[in-house]
Amino acid sequence: MSTPIPAGWSLVWHDEFDGDAIDRSKWDFDLGNGFYDYRVHQWVPGWGNEELQYYTGDAENVQVRDSCVFIRAVKAPMHGCGYTSARLKTKARDGRVLFAKRYGRIAIRARVPWGKGLWPALWMLPVEDKYGGWAASGEIDLMEIVGEQPHEVLNSLHFGSSFPRRSLITTTHKLGESSVADWHEYAVEWEPGEIRFYVDEVHTCTYRHWWSCSRLTEGQGHEATSEADLNPWPAPFDQPFYLLMNVAVGGNFPGHPNEHTVFPAELVVDWVRVYDKVGGYGSPKPRGEGVMPWQAGHVAERRL
Numbered sequence: 001m002s003t004p005i006p007a008g009w010s011l012v013w014h015d016e017f018d019g020d021a022i023d024r025s026k027w028d029f030d031l032g033n034g035f036y037d038y039r040v041h042q043w044v045p046g047w048g049n050e051e052l053q054y055y056t057g058d059a060e061n062v063q064v065r066d067s068c069v070f071i072r073a074v075k076a077p078m079h080g081c082g083y084t085s086a087r088l089k090t091k092a093r094d095g096r097v098l099f100a101k102r103y104g105r106i107a108i109r110a111r112v113p114w115g116k117g118l119w120p121a122l123w124m125l126p127v128e129d130k131y132g133g134w135a136a137s138g139e140i141d142l143m144e145i146v147g148e149q150p151h152e153v154l155n156s157l158h159f160g161s162s163f164p165r166r167s168l169i170t171t172t173h174k175l176g177e178s179s180v181a182d183w184h185e186y187a188v189e190w191e192p193g194e195i196r197f198y199v200d201e202v203h204t205c206t207y208r209h210w211w212s213c214s215r216l217t218e219g220q221g222h223e224a225t226s227e228a229d230l231n232p233w234p235a236p237f238d239q240p241f242y243l244l245m246n247v248a249v250g251g252n253f254p255g256h257p258n259e260h261t262v263f264p265a266e267l268v269v270d271w272v273r274v275y276d277k278v279g280g281y282g283s284p285k286p287r288g289e290g291v292m293p294w295q296a297g298h299v300a301e302r303r304l
Helices: none
Strands: 009-015 028-030 034-037 042-045 053-055 062-065 068-073 083-085 087-089 104-111 118-126 139-144 152-160 166-174 184-191 194-199 202-207 241-249 265-277
Touching: 009 104, 053 241, 068 087, 068 241, 083 241, 104 118, 104 139, 118 265, 139 184, 139 194, 152 184, 152 194, 152 202, 166 194, 166 202, 241 265
Parallel strands: 053 083
Antiparallel strands: 009 265, 028 087, 034 042, 062 068, 068 083, 068 265, 087 241, 104 184, 104 265, 118 139, 118 241, 139 152, 152 166, 184 194, 194 202
């Protein structure tokens, strides 16, 4: 490790990708092109977003070399999909938790592919849906891009009620003359009641206003109408989350690739490092000011 440990933080987990294969004690793969939604007892294709890729664990889609992991979206047909790619995660498909963290600093150094229809992401999901289905139990996005905008990075939180009554707050950070194809460090510092995002140690935003509602109406997320509908602060961001890294293709967010989109599209990750705060975290910070769900409509759906 050549990069010094940030002041005030202690390293507790990392992967430097120094071997020649994925460390299966740290990472597993999502496979396929969808998931079974047990709430409505049906298969959801395209990962809920009409995505076009089929995820594999094959060498064509994920490689470890030169002390990096290469997550590769390839234009190749498989099982009715026009593309293959990979999605790595620290929660196994059989439910075992390989690594998860509640609070801390999570940092990832990466080069990111861009182009129309590409949707690379470095992000986190809750180990358990304690507060309900997505997004009542939360989502933390360290980095994602709109595929054809390589000079902008999005830092986002998803929360609120279960789909479709979810909410989103997001900040666009402009990289200037640089682009996501260059090496950058993407980080989040997560403490009780406060989440701060960084790009190359530049503080992009601080979030201290979110909510979570577990109530359902006819099996779907309930539109919260008062504080009594909400889970106690700082839910949902008070539970362990696991890590994900992937390159999606197509979908409702970036649209379809076009003739200018370059494949293979490679997300190259140099390292992933997770830290604990020296001295602990203390009591949750009070919720910051912001619009509550009964004061304004929820943000339109962007990702399931």
